Amino acid sequence: MSLVGNWSYPTAIKFGAGRISELPGACADAGITRPLLVTDRGLADLPITASTLGIMRAAGLGAAIFADVDPNPNEKNLAAGVTAYNAGGHDGVIAFGGGSGLDLGKMVAFMAGQTRPVWDFEDIGDWWTRADANAIAPIIAVPTTAGTGSEVGRASVITNSETHVKKIIFHPKVLPTAVICDPELTVGMPKFITAGTGLDAFAHCVEAFSSPHYHPMSQGIALEGMRLVKEYLPRAYADGTDIEARANMMSAAAMGATAFQKGLGAIHALSHPVGAVYNTHHGTTNAVCMLAVLELNAPEIAARFDMAAAYLGIDGGFDGFRAFVQAFNDSLGIPRKLSDMGVGADRISELTAMALEDPSCGGNPVTLTAENVSALFRAVI
Missing domain, CATH: 1.20.1090.10 (Dehydroquinate synthase-like - alpha domain)
Known part of the structure; x- marks a missing residue:
């Protein structure tokens, strides 16, 4: 049985070994021309990250990376990521990694165009409607672990560094536009x-x-x-x-x-x-x-x-x-x-x-x- 598929539940998923090579096409489909790859410190210098940046560079997408992300990402990491995103003139995020890289990457795309603090969008009632949906940048998610499933989620977990409380930040448009599930990245x-x-x-x-x-x-x-x-x-x-x-x-x-x-x-x-x-x-x-x-x-x-x-x-x-x-x-x-x-x-x-x-x-x-x-x-x- 061939372990390859193209799925659209809950979002578009390119699944199969070696499919990281399709990252440029996924960016094109999402309208991303200047992506920021967001990952965590532990992944930043690994070969899978270097090869992914190489794929981006060869496709004319640049090789911009933000990796100042803690294992339990917090609002300080988020603020630094948003600064890097806006300073680089980016138009989309490649969220790359395990739960921390995926969650923080999704939040950078979400918050880069918002004017309210991130805590205003906690998953309570209809708080998500406070966000400017049109200002949310497109997201391509690339998991490198097999655990959190954040690549198919509409929320991120962000730790408040002052209160040490984990908050779930939700918006329907935080669901990545496309996901590349390449099991070779987890080897x-x-x-x-x-x-x-x-x-x-x-x-x-x-x-x-x-x-x-x-x-x-x-x-x-x-x-x-x-x-x-x-x-x-x-x-x-x-x-x-x-x-x-x-x-x-x-x-x-x-x-x-x-x-x-x-x-x-x-x-x-x-x-x-x-x-x-x-x-x-x-x-x-x-x-x-x-x-x-x-x-x-x-x-x-x-x-x-x-x-x-x-x-x-x-x-x-x-x-x-x-x-x-x-x-x-x-x-x-x-x-x-x-x-x-x-x-x-x-x-x-x-x-x-x-x-x-x-x-x-x-x-x-x-x-x-x-x-x-x-x-x-x-x-x-």
Whole structure:
């Protein structure tokens, strides 16, 4: 079976090995003649970035790059990116990288023409209508990890550097005009990033599948996304050059982010404040939090995960699924507690308050309270 396709759900996706060569055509289709490639510091000097800049240069698109992006990008990174974009006279963004590069790149394209502060566009009610939609620059997204799925998302997560709170900034036009999913770009990912990003995709699928909201399309996508991670993440982890495994994980990442239109839940409500305060890796944090959240949600989700377990080839229904999650984490080198990642129990009350403010709470099947969230933090720390 050929792992190549041209998809338009949720946006136009050029999928397949070697398709980064089609970047100039994607820019032309989007009307971009002077792109700014936005990525993170860790990727800036890697060969995949140099070769992508070479493709841009050869096509007459220049080779402008902005890489002053933290692992959990903040409004200072954003302000610097907007300055670079406007100073360079750019007319579009190539968002290149994992979640941080993709999220920050999308926000540079969004904010370059706005006059209000970014916090005015938080994903609350209809705040997105405050933006000047005509001033949003076109975005080409090029993921280099297989996790967040930000390449198919209409929002970005930006950390407020003063309050250490992660905010979700939303606008429909933040959805990239086109996406190039080239699994060859993920071959060089180290094992711990392969594991952490892959489990981020898994968490997106698990939470979307758990969400009580009605969205059958997302429900189906979430289920198949879980299967792809189960089958192919161990292969990608064992052999980073396994292109079939890398391609299927790249699909699972896009599927997870498409599915969570149905909602996220307590896993993300916990991991967002932990990441903001302790700067932990997001996907790895999600993986550590997953088991305790499954326990909390068991009364509401056990029946549907009985069905999911059967589809996934896991014996024992929901209980079997929980046992699988722990064994899966262990096999991928994921720590069992957040204390192993430098998270202390001394700030649980603060983390609990931040978690209860996180918009992910709304998609959890069990109502989150100060009592059960603090209990979750005690369990996972």
